Amino acid sequence: MKKYISQLQQFWIDHFLTRPGNLKALRITMSAVFGLFLFYLLGYPKWGLLVGLGIVAAALTENEIHVRPAIKSTLVISFLFFIFSSLTNxxxxxPWAFGIFIVVATFLLTVVGSYKSSYASLGFGSVLIIIYTMIIETPVDGGWYLTPLLFCVGVIIYMMSTIVLVYTNPFQALKNEVSLGYNMLGKYMQTKAKFFPSTAEEQEEIRNELALINIELFSQTEKIKRLLQQYNTVIxxxxxxxxxxxxxxxxxLQNLHERAVSSHEPYDLISKKSKNTMLIKGFGKLLYETGGAAQQYAASVLQNTxxxxxxxxxxxxxxxxxxxxxxxYLEEGSISYLFKNISSIGENLSGNLFDKQYLLKSSPEKVSMKEIFSVKNARFRHAVRLSICFLAGYAIMVMFDLTLGxxxxxxxxxxxxxxxxxxRQRFFRRIIGTLLGVLIGIILAILVPTPLGQLVILIISMYLFFKYLSSNYILAAIFITVYVLEVYNLxxxxxxAVMIPRIIDTLIGSxxxxxxxRIIWPEWQxxxxxxxxxxxxxRNKNYLEAVMNMALPDEVYLHHQRSVHRADNxxxxxxKSMRIEPKSKRKLLTSARNFTYLNHSLLSYISAFGVHRQNLDFKDVDFAYLREIIFTLDExxxxxxGNEELDCPPLEDMLIDAQKAExxxxxxxxxxxxxxxxxEMKDAALEIKF
Structure with a gap:
């Protein structure tokens, strides 16, 4: 018996505790199961389906981390869902009144996200609940208020699970995100290990891969920062x-990110400096193992071990x-610095050498009404586009009397x-997922015709939808389509019968x-x-100056470090986006690629300098280099x-002598x-034509 309990515990750790996405999907699904079972016992099984939709909408709306804001969100979400569902009914x-209502409501609920970021999810959930109310049929034995009330019951059931979770483990959300950050750091280092050794052709592909991983890694550190600031206000x-x-x-994590991104010299030159291939492969092996250590560290954070x-x-x-x-090579050369840098990452993970507690304060979100309703505001443009989509979609629905429009x-x-x-990505993934979901759903409906079997498929589909929602939208679209089919079957x-209308409506909406x-304020890159x-x-200039200014407080240095990564990303x-735009709109694609590589290389070299800054003494020649670099970047x-060239000052004598050194x-x-x-950036800038 103990053996099975131990295996069950390990299964829980491997598939849920160490995978926060799976755990959230399970929590949503169990909330829905509770709602379905509760109303089945009360003798109203179809009401349980409406409660399930309320749970889905609440799960897509809520993202609370503490008990007090979670209780407040329960009240706010319930109020909004009740109001907008009631108005819809x-x-x-x-049709005319409702057409005006849905267009205006969609615009306002979408644009309100510009005022405060937390309002964006509330707006999305409110629009979603309007559509859910349109889709479902109000029970014949209930008035206009029954569906909104059932949605609110769904909100309360789901939010109760959130409140219990954040009460019993208030830092779970933060733990999840910090762990994910170290996992991404490990992935970055293991990818970078491919440089040792590598050919010039392979290096371009590796740089491309690293640039995309770096976007995810830095975005994750930003997400952790916002979460920390959010916790700071409620704890x-x-x-x-x-x-x-x-x-x-x-x-x-930020310190290790700086070390992981840093480059001490072009990788082909490092390979040429040593004819010992085992040494070069050894650097790749060390970097790969260090990446694996970062991922083990991520698991220890998540499991409190x-x-x-x-x-x-x-x-x-x-x-x-x-x-x-x-x-x-144990001297002040590129191979020496490279070895010390990679080794320090592993040492930092294993010891208590790092105790900095800097947390950049969040600036209050202050957006004027003029800024919110400006064409320059990306969210305003998005709200206009979505409102026009809804206007056209509702017009088609009414004109052609589409029951499921x-x-x-x-x-x-x-x-x-x-x-x-x-x-564009959602367009193709939604269509492919819907078509596959219809095919799979029909096969399952034929093979499993009993209500109990259909209920099991519905529950599994809900779980799998939320499991893949953020990682694989094609799979998510497949499972939500199967879920919809089973809802109508039950x-x-x-x-x-409703699958053909679903395919047609999906194509029209997409x-x-x-x-x-494509037409309304297109965002060509x-x-x-x-x-x-x-x-x-x-940002690179500011970062380099910060590296060489030893009197600069660490908090200010951290600010410059984050700013340059933000600009690079x-x-x-x-x-990245330009590559999949229409060919006629891919202007400056080659220049964008070249500058992306060069800018990331510049950032990597400055990061390497920053990694070792505490152990360096700056001399006059170093500041001569700094002046020359700043002037070159200004050029x-x-x-x-498109301005005229700057008057180039003569190269300083000490710099001329320094550059002669082999x-x-x-x-x-x-x-x-x-x-x-x-x-190199100056040469590239001479060729670009805006």
Whole structure:
């Protein structure tokens, strides 16, 4: 018996405790099962289905981390759901009035997210509940208020599970995100390990892969920061000490991120400096094992267990250190710095060497009404597009008397995103997922015709929908389609009959969403390239100056470090999105790619400099390098802006002598690399034509 209990516990740890997405999907599903079972016992099984929809809508709306805001959210979400569902039931018999209502409500509920980020999810959930009310049939024995009340019951059931969770484990959300951050850090290092060794062709592919992982990793550190700031406003005095632990973990993660991103010299040059291939492969092995250690550290954070340094990492580090000694590289050269940097990551994970508790204060969200309702506001443009989609979709629904035409609006809500890139991806994934879901759903309906079997499929489909919602939208669309089919089967046995209308409505809604982003204020990425390049150059300059200013407080240095990563990620996102835009709109694609690589290289070299800044002494020649680098980056800005060249000052004598040295060490090693990349950026800027 103990054996089975132990296996069950391990299964729980492996599949739920260490996988927060699975755990949330399970919580939502169990809430829905409770609602279904409760109303089945009360003799109203169909009411349980409506409660289930309320639970789904609440789960897509709520994201609370503490008891007090969770209780407040329960009241707010219930109030909004009741009001908008009631208005829908009252106005639906009057097409003109309802048409005006749904367009205005959609616009206001969407644009309100510009005022405060937490309002965005409330707005989305309220629009979703309007559509759910349109889709379902109000029970014949209930008035206009019955459906809204059942939705509110669903909200209360789900939010009770949230309140219990955050009460029993108030830092679970933070623990999940910190663990995910270390997992992503490990993935980044294991991908970077492919550089040792690698060819020039392979390096371009690796850089592309790293740039995309870096977007996810930095975005995760930003998410952790916002979560910490959110906790900081709601915790009790007794919870301040455990929160400090996670602030330290966030600072540690950023420090290790800087170390992981850093480059000490072009990788082909490092390979050329040593003819010992075992040494180069050893660096790859050490970096890969360090990435694995970061992922084990992530598991220890999630499970509240002590982290133990992997034996493979210790063995690899010792073996590589011996190789480095044999080759005579334990001095101030690129191979020496590279070894010390990678080794320090593993040491930082295994010891209590890191105790910084800096948490950048969140600035209050202050947005004026003028800014909210400005065409320059991306969310305003999105609200206009979505409202027009709803207007067109509802007009089609009324004109052609489509009984299930509300699915057109539901599809448009899901597919229509703020950018062309995101909308295009949702467009194809929604259609493919729906078609496959219809096929699978029909097969299951034929094979499992009994109500009990259909109920089991419905529950499994709900779980799998939420499990894959954020990671694989095609699978999510498949399972939500199967879920819908089973809901209709359980209501009135019409599951298979409604699948053809679902396909047609999905196609119409998807096309409306695609056309809206394609025609109404299209967000072509080449328009954003110039300002993002200027911002990235300025942020790199500030970062380099911060590295060489030892009097700068650590909090200010951290601010510059985060700002430069934010600018680098924005530039990478533009290039990434540009690649899938229509060919006629891929202007400056080659330039965007070149500048993305060069900017990330510049950031990597400055990061390497920053990693070792506490152990460096700056001399006059170092500041001469700094002045030359700043001037070169200013030239890059002028070329991008299309201005005349700056008057170039003569190269300082000490800099001329320093550049003649064949093998640079210490500070010059870093500064030379930074200057070389800056000059490459200047050459690239001369060729770009905006």
């Amino acid at each position: 009252i106005l639906m018999p009057h 009790t005095p007794n919870e301040e000490k455990p929160l400090r632990k996670y602030i330290i973990e966030w600072n540690r 002590a982290y133990q340094t992997p034996t493979d990492l210790t063995w690899t580090r010792n073996a590589l250190e011996n190789l480095v000694k044999q080759e005579g 509300a699915w057109i609006l539901l599809t448009s809500l899901i597919v229509c995103q703020q950018t062309y890139n995101a909308t 209501q009135n046995g019409s599951g298979i 096309i409306l969403a695609y056309l809206s982003i 080449y328009k954003h390239l110039k300002p993002l390049l200027i911002k990235a150059i300025d 924005a530039l990478t996102e533009v290039w 890059v800005k002028q070329y991008i802006l 093998d640079s060490k210490g500070n010059e090693l870093f500064l030379k690399n930074i200057l070389n990349v800056s000059n």
